[in-house]
Amino acid sequence: MKETKKTQILKLLRSGNYVSGQELCERFGVSRTAVWKIINQLKAEGYEIEAVPNRGYCLKSAPDVISAEEITSRVATAWAGRTVYSYGETGSTNIDAKRLAEEGAPHGALVVADTQTMGRGRRGKGWESEDSGQAIYMTLLLKPQFSPEYASRVTLLMALAVTAALEEVCEDQSVRIKWPNDVVLNGHKVCGILTEMSAEPGYIHHVVIGTGINVNQKEFPKEVDQIATSILRETGRTHSRAQLIARVMFFFEQYYEQFLQTYDLSAVREQYEAHLAGMGKEVRVLDPKGEYVGISKGITKNGELIVENADGTRCEVYAGEVSVRGLYGYV
Numbered sequence: 179m180k181e182t183k184k185t186q187i188l189k190l191l192r193s194g195n196y197v198s199g200q201e202l203c204e205r206f207g208v209s210r211t212a213v214w215k216i217i218n219q220l221k222a223e224g225y226e227i228e229a230v231p232n233r234g235y236c237l238k239s240a241p242d243v244i245s246a247e248e249i250t251s252r253v254a255t256a257w258a259g260r261t262v263y264s265y266g267e268t269g270s271t272n273i274d275a276k277r278l279a280e281e282g283a284p285h286g287a288l289v290v291a292d293t294q295t296m297g298r299g300r301r302g303k304g305w306e307s308e309d310s311g312q313a314i315y316m317t318l319l320l321k322p323q324f325s326p327e328y329a330s331r332v333t334l335l336m337a338l339a340v341t342a343a344l345e346e347v348c349e350d351q352s353v354r355i356k357w358p359n360d361v362v363l364n365g366h367k368v369c370g371i372l373t374e375m376s377a378e379p380g381y382i383h384h385v386v387i388g389t390g391i392n393v394n395q396k397e398f399p400k401e402v403d404q405i406a407t408s409i410l411r412e413t414g415r416t417h418s419r420a421q422l423i424a425r426v427m428f429f430f431e432q433y434y435e436q437f438l439q440t441y442d443l444s445a446v447r448e449q450y451e452a453h454l455a456g457m458g459k460e461v462r463v464l465d466p467k468g469e470y471v472g473i474s475k476g477i478t479k480n481g482e483l484i485v486e487n488a489d490g491t492r493c494e495v496y497a498g499e500v501s502v503r504g505l506y507g508y509v
Contacts, residue, residue: 191237198234252424257286259427269296271317279384339430354455366407456502464499
């Protein structure tokens with residue numbers, strides 16, 4: 179999607195330098211009146227922009243908003259997150275993304291919302307999304323050309339992308355992946371991922387990857403307070419949701435392009451296992467056929483969890499709940 183003039187101007191202002199109105203007019207082919215209107219729109223949205231005669235405009239601070247312009251002005255990718263659909267409140271960004279896919283939204287389109295009222299996790303579990311403007315609720319739309327059997331692997335790619343982005347802002351904090359679709363920060367859940375696919379035999383219509391990240395919440399409902407955490411809780415600082423989204427898109431695009439070379443996780447397997455919660459430790463697999471305990475030995479190149487039993491035999495876990503000892507209520 180072609181960037182709007184508002185996005186282009188905001189991106190240029192992010193340089194931190196003064197930009198003259200004349201330069202904005204000439205670079206983007208707009209009138210001074212149009213520039214003035216855009217600057218005033220940004221100010222009304224909470225951007226602090228200083229205007230100095232003979233020097234121009236300078237962006238001093240930006241609000242924590244997740245508008246399409248704010249996100250696209252930060253995204254440094256070829257396709258992931260280049261088209262953004264932003265909502266103040268929605269039922270589910272996954273549902274929105276599936277609808278938009280049917281309406282022709284492009285590969286790499288991103289749906290974001292300040293609040294979700296119908297958020298879901300794996301196996302139909304609810305996803306708490308009551309705090310407007312404090313968390314990230316987003317869904318990335320993919321229209322891949324590969325076989326449906328490979329689609330579930332993109333969940334692990336997104337978990338790795340979120341982990342890489344969190345490590346940038348959380349510095350010395352422990353960021354780990356609880357296979358296959360949670361990210362934990364200092365032993366508490368900070369992110370959940372839900373991937374859904376529309377396909378027919380041998381062909382994918384689209385894949386949507388819903389990702390919820392706790393960013394600036396101070397408190398959680400009592401029932402999850404000991405399980406969940408936020409970046410604010412662990413670092414003591416608030417963080418820009420738009421910037422975090424941009425970094426997740428950056429890393430996801432990198433990992434996805436590597437994935438397309440082989441359609442497996444061989445290129446990122448070592449990095450994933452370095453962040454795998456419970457690696458080399460006891461895990462309990464809650465399988466529909468009966469739960470069992472074993473030692474986590476990493477993942478296969480196809481993304482299954484390798485669990486070693488007491489007798490030394492190994493099994494590959496394709497589905498089912500895996501509970502890692504010491505992580506949010508090992509049950």
